[in-house]
């Protein structure tokens with residue numbers, strides 16, 4: 001390892017250490033949900049301790065997107081009607097929004113751009129997964145939401161690199177950006193992202209999806225979820241949403257389509273549906289998601 005790379009890795013480690021822990025109540029609720037014998041009453045009691053989280057979940061539960069139909073007035077009703085997988089997604093969305101809203105100048109991503117990209121990836125991954133297995137849809141959402149979390153620490157490497165050699169990264173980079181990061185810094189945002197997920201105590205399957213979201217054929221524990229996240233990430237990149245210096249510089253693995261039994265005609269049909277879906281989602285979060 002060169003001295004330069006050692007310095008970069010030290011800076012990335014420091015950045016990882018500075019990432020704030022997840023907010024207490026959503027984290028407590030998610031920790032409970034990782035236990036095999038948790039009960040919904042206990043979960044509702046924990047969520048109720050956070051008023052703004054409670055209001056947010058009730059708003060989501062009463063939205064057209066989740067389509068429950070009957071008015072949902074209590075957090076216990078919301079938890080019961082939406083089910084544990086959707087509640088997990090909502091808790092995670094709420095917990096990580098502030099961390100992921102931050103600007104990433106090294107990647108040339110303005111404030112909110114990573115969050116916007118991640119939300120789109122999550123929503124599209126969920127819908128893609130539904131075509132294969134409805135029960136795994138929320139897991140795909142989670143993977144999509146967190147797949148680029150490593151960029152929040154990797155950004156320091158790009159900031160320093162650009163300072164020393166302005167513009168060089170953009171002009172000289174080979175096609176695959178994971179390869180670029182690995183070659184320049186001895187690490188890449190997928191490895192860092194999996195590490196952050198481990199620090200936050202998230203399951204190994206989720207860590208693996210983050211690690212291989214650009215190379216889903218290497219996923220062993222979770223190939224279908226990882227494939228859905230990979231395809232969703234490519235779609236969002238092609239839509240030009242929340243992309244920075246890495247732009248379209250990632251390989252697409254067609255085997256991900258085979259993994260989910262999809263062909264390109266399916267994706268075209270899917271895209272017609274997704275535009276309306278994203279408009280519905282816009283109503284649920286605090287800023288527009290339907291514009292780049």
Ligand SMILES: [Fe+2]
Pocket residue numbers: 147148189213214
């Ligand atoms: Fe990525």
